[in-house]
Amino acid sequence: MRRKLVAGNWKMNGSLAANAALVAGIKEGLAAQACDVAVCVPAPYLAQVQAAVAGSPVGLGAQDMSAHASGAYTGEVSASMLQEFGVQYVILGHSERRAYHGESDAAVAAKTVAALKAALVPLVCVGETLEQREAGQTNAVVGGQLDAVLAALSVEEAARIVVAYEPVWAIGTGKTATPEMAQEVHAMLRARLGAKSAEAAAKVRILYGGSMKPDNAQQLLAMGDIDGGLIGGAALKAADFLAIINAAT
Numbered sequence: 560m561r562r563k564l565v566a567g568n569w570k571m572n573g574s575l576a577a578n579a580a581l582v583a584g585i586k587e588g589l590a591a592q593a594c595d596v597a598v599c600v601p602a603p604y605l606a607q608v609q610a611a612v613a614g615s616p617v618g619l620g621a622q623d624m625s626a627h628a629s630g631a632y633t634g635e636v637s638a639s640m641l642q643e644f645g646v647q648y649v650i651l652g653h654s655e656r657r658a659y660h661g662e663s664d665a666a667v668a669a670k671t672v673a674a675l676k677a678a679l680v681p682l683v684c685v686g687e688t689l690e691q692r693e694a695g696q697t698n699a700v701v702g703g704q705l706d707a708v709l710a711a712l713s714v715e716e717a718a719r720i721v722v723a724y725e726p727v728w729a730i731g732t733g734k735t736a737t738p739e740m741a742q743e744v745h746a747m748l749r750a751r752l753g754a755k756s757a758e759a760a761a762k763v764r765i766l767y768g769g770s771m772k773p774d775n776a777q778q779l780l781a782m783g784d785i786d787g788g789l790i791g792g793a794a795l796k797a798a799d800f801l802a803i804i805n806a807a808t
Contacts, residue, residue, distance in 0.1 A: 567794025
C-alpha cells in the first residue's frame with residue numbers, strides 16, 4: 560500500500576505571524592495520522608518554518624528550484640540551498656510556473672533530475688487547461704508532460720518521484736473534477752509510470768491538485784489511484800488542512 564501524502568502549497572502567501580499561527584494550529588491538531596504531511600512554503604520563510612516544524616511529523620517543502628547547482632542565476636534557489644534548510648520536498652512544474660514563467664517540459668525534467676541527485680523528493684506537477692480538456696487532449700497533454708520527465712530518469716529514479724495531477728481548469732475556479740474524472744487521469748498516469756517500470760507504477764504516489772477541500776477530500780481519496788493531495792487554498796487554514804489530512808488516514 561502506498562502511504563498517502565497531503566502537501567500544502569502556500570503559493571505566494573504568508574507572513575511571519577501568520578506562518579507561526581498556521582504551523583502551530585496544524586501541529587496542535589495532528590493526531591497519530593497514518594499519512595505523510597508537508598507544507599511547501601515561500602523561500603524567505605524556509606528557516607522560520609524549518610524551526611517551527613522541527614520534531615513534528617510535518618515535512619518541509621519548497622515551491623521551486625533551479626536545475627543549476629550554482630552560478631549567475633539571479634533570483635534562483637539551488638537544491639543544495641534547500642538541503643541546508645532541511646527541505647524534503649520540492650514542487651516542480653506547477654501550472655503557474657508553466658503558465659507565468661514559460662517553464663517547458665524539458666526544464667521540469669532537468670529540475671527533477673537535479674532534485675533527485677540532491678535526495679529531495681520532487682512533486683512533479685502535470686495538468687491540462689480547460690481548452691485542452693474540451694478538445695479531448697487531456698491524456699496527450701498530461702501524459703506527455705509526465706513522459707518528458709520519465710525519459711530523463713533511470714528506472715530507479717522514476718520510482719522516487721511524486722506526481723501531482725492538477726487540472727488547471729479546476730484550480731481556484733470553484734470547479735472540481737468528479738472523483739471518477741480524477742481517477743481516470745490518475746489511472747492513465749499510473750499506466751505511463753508502468754511503461755517505465757513496474758516498480759514506479761507500484762511505488763509512485765499520484766496526488767490530486769485540483770481544489771481539494773474538506774467537503775470533497777474523502778470522496779477523491781477513496782479512489783484507487785489517488786494517493787493524496789497537493790492542497791492550495793485549504794492549506795492556509797489549519798482546520799481545513801487538518802480535515803483533509805484526517806480524510807487521508
